[in-house]
Every structure is written in structure tokens, then in C-alpha cells.
Amino acid sequence: MVFETTGKFQLVIGDDDNYDKIMEAVGVPPEKRQKVRSLKPIAEFSHDGDQYKVTGSAEGFPERTKLFILDVEQEETTMDGRKVKSTYRRNGKNMVQTEVQENGMAIVYNREIKGDEMHVKITYGNLEANRVFKRL
Numbered sequence: 001m002v003f004e005t006t007g008k009f010q011l012v013i014g015d016d017d018n019y020d021k022i023m024e025a026v027g028v029p030p031e032k033r034q035k036v037r038s039l040k041p042i043a044e045f046s047h048d049g050d051q052y053k054v055t056g057s058a059e060g061f062p063e064r065t066k067l068f069i070l071d072v073e074q075e076e077t078t079m080d081g082r083k084v085k086s087t088y089r090r091n092g093k094n095m096v097q098t099e100v101q102e103n104g105m106a107i108v109y110n111r112e113i114k115g116d117e118m119h120v121k122i123t124y125g126n127l128e129a130n131r132v133f134k135r136l
Contacts, residue, residue, distance in 0.1 A: 008044040009118045009133035018129035025124055026101055028080045035060065036079075043118075043133065045095075052088065 016037045023033045041058035050069050057063045061079060066086075068074060073087045076099070085100045097109040110121045116135040121128065 006045050006047065008042060008136040010042045010136055011040045011131060012117075012134045013130075013132035015129045015131055018127065019122065019131065022107065022122060022124045022127050022129055025127060026105075026107065027082065032080050042136070 014037070020033050020037060023036065024030075028036075039058040039060075041056055044055045046053050052068050052070070053065060054068075055063060055065045064079070066076065068086070068088050070088055070090060073085050076084050076086050078084055078099075083102060087098050089096050089098075091110070093113065095111045097111070099107045099109070101107065105125060107122060107124045110123075112119050112121075118133040118135070120131045120133065122131065
């Protein structure tokens with residue numbers, strides 16, 4: 001089964017207050033959190049065989065591309081410069097990314113397609129944020 005989020009999506013519902021709490025908990029500085037709250041990022045997902053690619057863009061930030069293979073941990077640098085280790089897995093039709101922070105805690109991004117929307121449930125400890133992206 002192919003991961004069903006192949007395509008381009010833009011944030012339409014941000015759940016900004018809860019997302020801000022998660023960013024604060026992992027150490028994102030206040031000025032960067034404030035800037036993120038105003039963004040409507042675009043994420044484009046594609047794959048070629050086992051190689052997946054996600055390209056993210058948002059006004060005022062350089063475009064970023066991540067390449068990954070399912071179930072293989074890799075080092076990544078977040079938009080705010082933190083070093084993390086991410087593993088992407090499929091859970092049925094969902095793509096689940098586990099991003100382990102330097103303190104050992106993990107942020108989990110559960111991405112699910114519902115019609116022409118991608119719903120992303122983000123959890124960190126007991127914090128949770130839900131973000132909705134619309135297919136472009």
C-alpha cells in the first residue's frame with residue numbers, strides 16, 4: 001500500500017495555542033514560536049520506490065527537503081536548529097513520524113488523509129495539537 005499523502009498540502013487550521021505549547025516544551029525560542037503561529041506552510045510528499053521525500057516551504061523560511069526510508073532512523077535538523085532523530089513508519093494508511101529530541105522525549109506526528117485534507121495529530125508527552133492541511 002502506498003502512503004496516501006502523496007501530493008501538496010497547505011495548512012488551513014493550525015491549533016496554534018496547543019502547537020505553541022509543544023514548541024515551548026521542546027525549547028523553541030519565543031520569537032520563533034510567534035513567527036510560526038503566522039505561517040501557512042506547504043508540505044509536498046512524494047516517493048520513488050522505498051525513498052520518500054517531503055518538501056516544506058513557508059514565507060520567510062528557506063525551502064527544506066527531507067528524504068527518508070520507512071523504519072530507518074535518521075538525524076535531522078529542525079527549522080529552529082535543534083538536532084533530532086526521526087523515524088517514519090506506516091500505520092495502515094497513516095504515516096507516523098517519531099522525532100526524538102536531545103532530552104530523549106519524542107514528538108509524534110500522525111498524518112492521515114481524510115478526503116482532500118491531511119490531518120496531523122502531534123503529541124509530546126501529555127500535550128496534543130491537531131493541524132489540518134488542504135490538498136492544493
